[in-house]
Amino acid sequence: MKFGFKPANRKFTILVVPEGASPVFRFRTRLALLLSLLVSAIVVIGLVLVLIVANQSHSSRIVALETELSSSKDYYESTVDDKEQAIDTLLTELLDLSEKSKTIESRMLELEQLEAELKAITNGNRQTGGLAPTVAVAADSPGEAYEQKGGVGGESIPLSEEDVLALINETKDSIAASLNEMPDLQSRLEQTKINVEKYKEMMRILPTYWPTDSARVTSQFGKRSDPFSGRLTVHSGLDIGGQTGDPIFAAADGTVTDTGYSSARGNYATIKHPSGLQTIYMHMKKTIAAKGDVVKQGDKIGLLGSTGRSTGPHLHIEVIKGGVTVDPLIYLTIPGEDENQ
Incomplete structure (x- = not known):
C-alpha cells in the first residue's frame, strides 16, 4: 500500500x-x-x-x-x-434712574409748594406783605449734591440681590407714583397759571409798584411828631427821600383825575385806579402827567422835589381806600425787600 x-x-x-x-x-x-x-x-x-x-x-x-x-x-x-460688565452697567443705570426718580419726586414737591404759595398770593397774601415764594431747588445730579454738601468716601461693597430688588421696586413705585400724580398736578398748575395771570392783572391795578428810584423811607404812615410844630400828629402817607429831579412813577394803572399846587401838598397829582383805590403824589418839583391822562403802572408822572409843606426833597405818597387813607406799605413793597425775606 x-x-x-x-x-x-x-x-x-x-x-x-x-x-x-x-x-x-x-x-x-x-x-x-x-x-x-x-x-x-x-x-x-x-x-x-x-x-x-x-x-x-x-x-x-x-x-x-x-x-x-x-x-x-x-x-x-x-x-x-x-x-x-453689562450687569454692572445696568446696576449703574438703575442707580442713576433711582436718583432721577427721587429728583422727580423732589421737583413734584417743589411744584406743589410753588402751587400752594402762588395760590396763597393770588388769594390775597399780597395784603400781608408776602410776595416772594421760597422754593428749595434740589441738585440735578448726585454729584452736584455731593459738591454742595462736601466730600464722600467709604468701602466699595457690591449690592446684594435683595438690595437690587429693593432698589428696583423702590424706583418703580416712585416713578409710578409720580406718573399717577402728574396729570392732576398739571391740571392744577394750569388753573394756577390762569389765577397768576389774573393776579398779575390785579397787581397792575393795585398800587404795588415802588414809585421812586430811591428806597429810603424817611417817615412811616401813622402817628408821628410833626417836623414843623413838634406836636403829635397823624401822618397820612409815606415819605420817601431822594434827589431833586428823580423820576416819580405811577404805582398802578389808572386815570389822572387831578393835578395842581397847594401850600401843603406842593405840586401834586391824583390817580384813580380800576381797583377803586386812589393814589396821591405830593411835593413834586414838576408834574408831568396831566388831568385826564390814562397812565400805566411804572409810567413817569412827575419829578421829585420839595414843594409845599416839606423840609427837603422827597415824595409823599398816599393811598385812599373807600375815602380813608391807609398805609401805602400794605400794597407797596420796598425794592430788595423780597430778596431779604
Missing part, C-alpha cells in the same frame, strides 16, 4: 550557530507549526499597526478637543466678563 506525500508533515531542522566555540542549537519543527507561527506573527504585527494608527487618530482627536475646549473656555470666560 502506498501513501500520498503530505507537505504539512514534513519536518524541518533549524540550526542556530553561535559565534565562537559555543555549541550549535537545533530545533526540529513541522511545516504546519512554522506556518502557524508565521501567520500569528503577521496577525500580531497587523494588530499593532492598527492600534498605532488608531492611537494616532485618537491623539489627534484629543488635541482637537483640547483646542476646542480651550477656545470654548476663553469664549465663555469672555462672555461671563461681558455679562458682568
Whole structure:
C-alpha cells in the first residue's frame, strides 16, 4: 500500500550557530507549526499597526478637543466678563434712574409748594406783605449734591440681590407714583397759571409798584411828631427821600383825575385806579402827567422835589381806600425787600 506525500508533515531542522566555540542549537519543527507561527506573527504585527494608527487618530482627536475646549473656555470666560460688565452697567443705570426718580419726586414737591404759595398770593397774601415764594431747588445730579454738601468716601461693597430688588421696586413705585400724580398736578398748575395771570392783572391795578428810584423811607404812615410844630400828629402817607429831579412813577394803572399846587401838598397829582383805590403824589418839583391822562403802572408822572409843606426833597405818597387813607406799605413793597425775606 502506498501513501500520498503530505507537505504539512514534513519536518524541518533549524540550526542556530553561535559565534565562537559555543555549541550549535537545533530545533526540529513541522511545516504546519512554522506556518502557524508565521501567520500569528503577521496577525500580531497587523494588530499593532492598527492600534498605532488608531492611537494616532485618537491623539489627534484629543488635541482637537483640547483646542476646542480651550477656545470654548476663553469664549465663555469672555462672555461671563461681558455679562458682568453689562450687569454692572445696568446696576449703574438703575442707580442713576433711582436718583432721577427721587429728583422727580423732589421737583413734584417743589411744584406743589410753588402751587400752594402762588395760590396763597393770588388769594390775597399780597395784603400781608408776602410776595416772594421760597422754593428749595434740589441738585440735578448726585454729584452736584455731593459738591454742595462736601466730600464722600467709604468701602466699595457690591449690592446684594435683595438690595437690587429693593432698589428696583423702590424706583418703580416712585416713578409710578409720580406718573399717577402728574396729570392732576398739571391740571392744577394750569388753573394756577390762569389765577397768576389774573393776579398779575390785579397787581397792575393795585398800587404795588415802588414809585421812586430811591428806597429810603424817611417817615412811616401813622402817628408821628410833626417836623414843623413838634406836636403829635397823624401822618397820612409815606415819605420817601431822594434827589431833586428823580423820576416819580405811577404805582398802578389808572386815570389822572387831578393835578395842581397847594401850600401843603406842593405840586401834586391824583390817580384813580380800576381797583377803586386812589393814589396821591405830593411835593413834586414838576408834574408831568396831566388831568385826564390814562397812565400805566411804572409810567413817569412827575419829578421829585420839595414843594409845599416839606423840609427837603422827597415824595409823599398816599393811598385812599373807600375815602380813608391807609398805609401805602400794605400794597407797596420796598425794592430788595423780597430778596431779604
